[in-house]
Amino acid sequence: MEVFEQMKEHGHEQVMFLQEEKTDLKAIIAIHNTVLGPGLGGCRMWDYDNEDEALNDVLRLSKGMTYKAGISGEDFGGGKTVIWGDPETHRTEGLFRALGRYINSLGGRYSTGTDVGTMPEDFVLMRKETPYVGALPKEYGGGGDSSVPTSYGAFMGIKASCKYLYGDEDLSGKKVAIQGLGKVGYKLAKQLKESGAELVGADVVEENIERAKELDMEIVEPDDIYDVDCDIFSPNALGAIINDDTIDRFKCDIICGAANNVLAEKRHSKELEERDILYAPDYVVNAGGLILVCDEMEPNGYSEERTLKKTEGIYDKLLKVYEIAEKEGITTDKAADRLVEERIETVGTIGTILQNN
């Protein structure tokens, strides 16, 4: 499909292809929707097989950011950058500063930060060329480790899901299977443990498994985590883990975690519903990191207290999503999409109210 056709299909406003010979920069910036505010979204670096793959990724991810910012109540739209290159060999000062110059030329229509393949220090370099970067280390006025609010948001999501399904948010005695014990998964596990939950976990990195064992967690083989008989399954590793091969294996009441794009296809949310599994839409649950970056852009600077307070709002937001889904007889991910689309529609129309200034 041609680029314009793809943009039209998903409602993208702008796509920029960037090329800079000396630094070997090849990147695409996509801005999906700026009705709620400037585009915001991380910068991914990946050694794509071809141009189409890079384009598909940036279009899909930038659209996802519109929904994540929209549901979080933030005044930002969706955007994303992909750099086509190997993060092991291509992460140079020149490349990130060149990209920073391009981003600066957008005059604030889009801001970026870390994602797969990029590191906070890359954005410290980029900041020399543009103020439109976030997710900076604390010593540069940023919020630091985004997995702190992200894991807190996932914890809130699990509590809200229990409140909705069992009528009580109490986690004591609840069995939670955690896939991925990395930055988010481990911090989430700690909070669950402190709340009295029983934990089962899986990871592929020995170091992370050893650290998790200190929480008195039962460890299973990576592929066995899908078969654990539990109350809550929490995906915190990979995308597309709810798919045709796994869907009949889940033995849980709730799926709620921080991993992005966990549904292999949209239809899998309906299939979970048919199996009486409550699905907490991923982009509602994992918005803590985005909330942190948005807070860095507050006029008075970053506040950790405010970030965690806003992240706590994921609890009520999720309850609202569940109520809409129940009332309207739609899946939970459709209910979340609807909330965002209504917000964009409403806030979009207030632009028609004339002001004196």
Ligand SMILES: NC(=O)c1ccc[n+]([C@@H]2O[C@H](COP(=O)([O-])OP(=O)(O)OC[C@H]3O[C@@H](n4cnc5c(N)ncnc54)[C@H](O)[C@@H]3O)[C@@H](O)[C@H]2O)c1
């Ligand atoms: N860090 C954030 O602020 C943030 C924000 C939003 C969404 N997310 C999403 O949350 C997820 C976790 O992020 P993170 O920052 O903790 O990343 P991370 O890389 O620190 O942790 C991921 C963990 O998953 C493990 N893993 C990989 N393959 C696995 C498998 N097959 N089975 C079990 N474990 C496996 C890895 O070894 C690693 O420990 C990712 O999907 C990420 O996109 C993170």
